[in-house]
Amino acid sequence: MNDDSEILSEPCCSRKERQREQHRREILGAAEQIFARKGYHAATIEEIARESQFAVGTLYNLFKNKDELYHRVIEGFICQFREELEEKVLKVTDSEQAIAALIDLRVRHFERHREFIRISLELSPASRLDPCRALPKDLQQQHERYVKAVTAIFKRGVDQGVFDAVDPLYLTLGLDGIINAFMAYWSQQEVNGSLEERIHDLQRQFIGRIKVRLTD
Amino acid sequence: MNDDSEILSEPCCSRKERQREQHRREILGAAEQIFARKGYHAATIEEIARESQFAVGTLYNLFKNKDELYHRVIEGFICQFREELEEKVLKVTDSEQAIAALIDLRVRHFERHREFIRISLELSPASRLDPCRALPKDLQQQHERYVKAVTAIFKRGVDQGVFDAVDPLYLTLGLDGIINAFMAYWSQQEVNGSLEERIHDLQRQFIGRIKVRLTD
Amino acid sequence: MNDDSEILSEPCCSRKERQREQHRREILGAAEQIFARKGYHAATIEEIARESQFAVGTLYNLFKNKDELYHRVIEGFICQFREELEEKVLKVTDSEQAIAALIDLRVRHFERHREFIRISLELSPASRLDPCRALPKDLQQQHERYVKAVTAIFKRGVDQGVFDAVDPLYLTLGLDGIINAFMAYWSQQEVNGSLEERIHDLQRQFIGRIKVRLTD
Amino acid sequence: MNDDSEILSEPCCSRKERQREQHRREILGAAEQIFARKGYHAATIEEIARESQFAVGTLYNLFKNKDELYHRVIEGFICQFREELEEKVLKVTDSEQAIAALIDLRVRHFERHREFIRISLELSPASRLDPCRALPKDLQQQHERYVKAVTAIFKRGVDQGVFDAVDPLYLTLGLDGIINAFMAYWSQQEVNGSLEERIHDLQRQFIGRIKVRLTD
DNA sequence: AATGAATGAGTATTCATTCAT
């Protein structure tokens, strides 16, 4: 509940402050582009500076170093997702609909930031062995909170007899893995079917597979 | 005559040749370690040399450059997996047992090369945007062949009425994603349960979820 | 405002620009020293950097790479010579005096850049087999233009009956070769006679040898 | 007069010795090729070894290091020239004919080793500032002896009233420079005229220019 | 505050030379 949502620019005190925020946002936008296109190591500060139309020195006035810039990009990414998650998923009371909404959100989020898969992957807990790319604590917690929130939805569904009696954590991890796999597949193969159709398929398949069958 | 670990290589003619192969293998081992620990860019040839107890120049005598070294590491990884796949999965006629064997193989393979998750992820089609890390054609085909082989198993199962009537490709992708997700999860959390137990759970959960129910 | 040596450069707009030019010139000066002393391959960027009192990175900010640096050194060399050629030789109408001026210019130019003989030799068409040292087109043309200009002087002299009826191209090549030979000789032997005397001897000998004799 | 002409393989003592000499000669042949093609720095020992069909180690058994190999190549070059010089030029008593023969020899020698211009240039006294390419004393003396021998011919001619009363050293240097210039020119331009014609032209031009005119 | 030139540590790669077989 600490004020980490200042990032979305609630009107800040002074005009100076507001401009500073604006500049940060522009730089973060450029950085997202470049990191997404090249990955962490191959991206250069100079290129980010050029893309953002600021001087290199300015980036260093606003961000401590390359690492922090990277983390802030990811943070923005995560925050945006979390907000949409709260808005479109967590508020849905029916667990089946919530999961459907989650699938929808994840796929659309991915499509909107398609170039970002690379970062998305580097985000994966699995690749965080390298201390140089280790996410700072607060960002790691975000992911854990996400897992907990989704797991809670599944638990509710199971408890209510909507979903099969499976360990909800299993369901969370499974759903996440499945979505990742499909996005990776889609991102390299020519896909058939519109986005809506593909989302709908995923929803039907996944939910159908874990929903309690009335006839049982 | 101390060729102790002649395990995987085709029987080589001369002693010279055999030693050369042995050295290549040692270097590949070191490279796997370092690449896994640091990722492609952050890994340095010098560190790999140190780890392998050879001089830098020796690495370059045996491998064209850093890229080739990286590709050979992945190739070894893939080949080993493919051999075990053929031996332990593709030869199994019963589709349910085949999938169970596949899950077992994937998880054990991962455990054996735990540090390798990073490379495993970088292998993912999704991260192959960066031309510098683009896999050579032959290695890409290996992955496609894997997908096809597994899909064939599912298709057989579906045709025989063992599995629910789901698009086999969906099942392949889904299974892969789920396994990845669990491995990532296990690799960062303290796991409870032995490896066998966890494998067994995964098998039960996944297969149970797609198996045709006789009572239907 | 301490732009002390604005000698050769076009009047540059901003102070920034002017300083940049100044730094380029300083680096080129150091590079000339080192290339002259060691030749292309044996010269190292680090040494040039040390000599120029800049950091290695700075050289790379101002020049694309070692090759470009080398070419720019030669270019500076050629341009300076060409300017003096136009000023002191090509403007002279009397062909005998023009050739005398040319000899004077060549020798003095050499004395001023004595260390540069090596580059001067590497410039020779004969040594341009090595693609890595191949001069860019524009610099090659400069040399061809030089040959043409001098040949034109000789032709004029021959046509006017000042010089013997010899193929002017022969005269050009011959003069060039003779000057080179003497400079090489002087550069390794102890010379006797002042620079002026030696120039005067060369002029008298060469011109005397090709001048039409009135008594004929 | 020390026996440095053993290089041309007078029958050596033991068979072992003779074979050793044979190997040296083969390696020198390969080295000449490679040095000529690439220049000193760009030539690699490994390539020379490959060309000579010997192992790298063998080269090092027969020659101290790259430098010595280079010097021996040049030595062979010089010795061959000197022998022909003695045979075809120094034995000629008529100074005009001797100079004609010298021109002929120089040009043919060049044509026979056309690729060797690079080394020929690197041989030039002017480029011997770099200690790493400095020729050993004995080879430097060879060149000085050549200069002396040719100068002696000119002196004789002058003394006998065949050539104009010019400092013979001037004539030697001048002739050398002229020949160099023409060879360089021919090596890059399409030449017109057969080798014989070109040699004849050079002889006529040069000698005609310095010959005492009877009508004086 | 913004700039971007200067910095120099860091990295992939090459190649002369050695030495165990």
Next chain:
DNA sequence: TATGAATGAATACTCATTCAT
């Protein structure tokens, strides 16, 4: 004696970071 694998110092080039203007 011949071999060629192993060595590691040397070198061109990059790029995150600093700081004077």
